[in-house]
Amino acid sequence: MINLWKRWKALEARGIMGINRRNADYVLKYNKRSLYPIVDDKIITKHRAIEAGIHVPELYGIIATEKEIEKLDQIIGEHSDFVIKPAQGAGGDGIMVIADRFEGRYKTVSGKIVTHDELEHHISSILTGLYSLGGHRDRALIEYRVKPDPIFKSISYEGVPDIRIIVLMGYPVMAMLRLPTRQSSGKANLHQGAIGVGVDLATGITLRGTWLNNKIAKHPDTTNPVDGVQLPDWDGFMKLAAGCHELCGLGYIGVDMVLDETKGPLILELNARPGLNIQIANDCGLTLRTHAIEAHLAELKERGIQETPAERVRFSQELFGHVSAAV
């Protein structure tokens, strides 16, 4: 009992945010329920992002009804690789990644050959809500296939690593690189066994990571150290994330981004209830940082100033950046 109490105090002293605090002080306070569809539906997110001039994977087309499946050929056009996604899918289910064409058929990233009929059946399943939360009817979107930057090759196993930045009222709070593992079967989802690696906000250099609630220093599949990797175009990521506040209106979000080898940082999706394991990845609590931002916001409000995304990024980088990986 006393031990638990000490643990409680120690966590509190380090500013570790618990679920109750996240829900009460951030999700409930900053995220209006009515705005949730913007982040839950990837198509709406994408449209908003395009309007705001934020980079996203290029949208080839949307299929909303069975009738529109006929247009699939037209949508794919000359692209030899693309991704089919359910607009309201969760946990990466129902995503089909086509890497190439082969003798009039298609080839997925894992090398499986699928026919055009199978593609149509897959889209039909998406439309009936097979992959959407609660089984609602859904829409399928067909978009550009992201080709991960080779920088991740050494510390990643299959799949596309992504970068999550938690943003409070447009101020980046904490960042994490999510690396798929063999256990997560190529998905960059921490719950499913992916690795989270902390990233220094100022420099974009990776810190140590977390895997299944533990702290780690090496990738379990490749055994290469995960820290000390310089992410390219880090400021691009930061600006992208900071701009998402204006895009969706939600105050506390997790912005998931990828680094494409040709197009640079792109936004994949937004999350209105970002997880808390990013704290373990960064070996740092969220609460102290969010409090600092809230204090800064209160001060700005008093002076009647609104900061631009670039200014917000600078503020966050100055305050939270330049941490060295704890050795």
Added chain:
Amino acid sequence: MRALNLHLKILIVLLVSIGVLVTAYQIFVLGIPVTEDETDDLWNIDARVEFQANPREPVKVQMFAPPLNQDYVSLNESFISNNYGVSVNQVDNNRRVTWSARRTSGKQTLYYRLALTKRYTGDLPKPKGPVFRDSIPLEGAEKIAAEALLAPIREHSADVETFIGETIKRVNNLNDDNVKLLTAGNSSTSNRVRIVELLLSFAHVPMERVHTLRLIADQAISPELWIRSFNGEKWLYFNPDTGEPGLPADRLIWWTGDEPLISVDGGKQAKVSFTLNNSELNAIGLAKMTDQNTDVDFLEYTLYGLPLETQQTYQIMIMIPIGVLVILILRNLIGIQTLGTFTPVLIALAFRETQVGFGIILFTLITALGLSLRSYLEHLKLQMLPRLSVVLTFVVVLIAVISLLSHKLGLERGLSVSLFPMVILTMTIERLSITWEERGGGHAFKVALGTIIAASLAHLLMNIPELTYFIFTFPTVLLILVGFMLAMGRYRGYRLTELFRFKAFLKD
């Protein structure tokens, strides 16, 4: 935010204080018992009056009945008497029943029946009594004997109480020559009381005879004589045989004064015999009975005012907030993951019909089979709705098979799965399979386990009879619960499981 917090705090304080105040009012002012087990003895006293009526003469029988302003409260009073007119009137501190008839003859039997119980509450009127009396005039040898007795009594006493006690003790010492002289050989209690009165009157201490009935079941009893005196604040009671002060709790004062219990005009050989029996009564039943004789009709406005059948439903319903509270604590304070918020409560309700042990086995079995069917259907690439329909149909068939098997095996438990648990079962499987799809099998298993734990705990709490009684009787307790829930709504501390989840931070 601060204004919101203040608002919330005021609301919580308001709800909790209303809850506490109303409950306290019910307990302390209305005197509703706190537990159901608080049964009280209910005494039925029958006084049987027999006498021989004179022919061709009007009959008037007067008997004392216990006054109602004492520690016992009368629930019901009845007079069983053919052809007699009955009236009850107050004479000084006593109540007197008068039976009267114009013309009777032969042996007569009248009954007076009284049901009473200990008083919970109520303020007794402030007692009043005389504190001074004149001396009874005495002459000659008796006067000298009395004075000789009084001298040591005065010496050995400090106040009225000790004075009376000492007097009784002296008078009971029949070897004393002075006592012998005064009693003149008659050593009956009544004669001794007469001498005590005599002695006390010399000291101007008033004294009153009290005729009490001992509440003891199934024994022939007759009124016993006690002595009491008013000391300005309260009545002091004494046993005339021992001089011990205080009236035992099981004594009921029937009447006071010097008059006999019964007087008959137009009859002879009057005799009164008492029979007592007692029964135990559930506290609320008692309160209801008392209610008829008191002017507080508090039960009108509680759930006890509902028809009995509806009451039973409400006894289950009113416990649901307790179940929800359990889930709230388990989820937000402990951090156990459950399937939705109310599914565990519903499962807990279903356990009412199946019993916990069997219910857990049944739920686990059926859910496991349902989920394995679901994962098989996964391979067939069916759409969500048809797939769920298949699962639900399968569950119904499965339950039917289990019922049939257990019935054949002589296990009546298997039949306990009625409509309600089945609906909940299928719903659980549906939600669990959605969780499985969204978060994976490991997570689904964790959630299922958490749900079973939460449901069992909620079931156990919801079925504590004392708690059910308490909340059903004092429903405003729920306001206190709401206050707690509101406070939980802004709880920001860690969940117990988070202390383990984040333990990596402590390994430095």
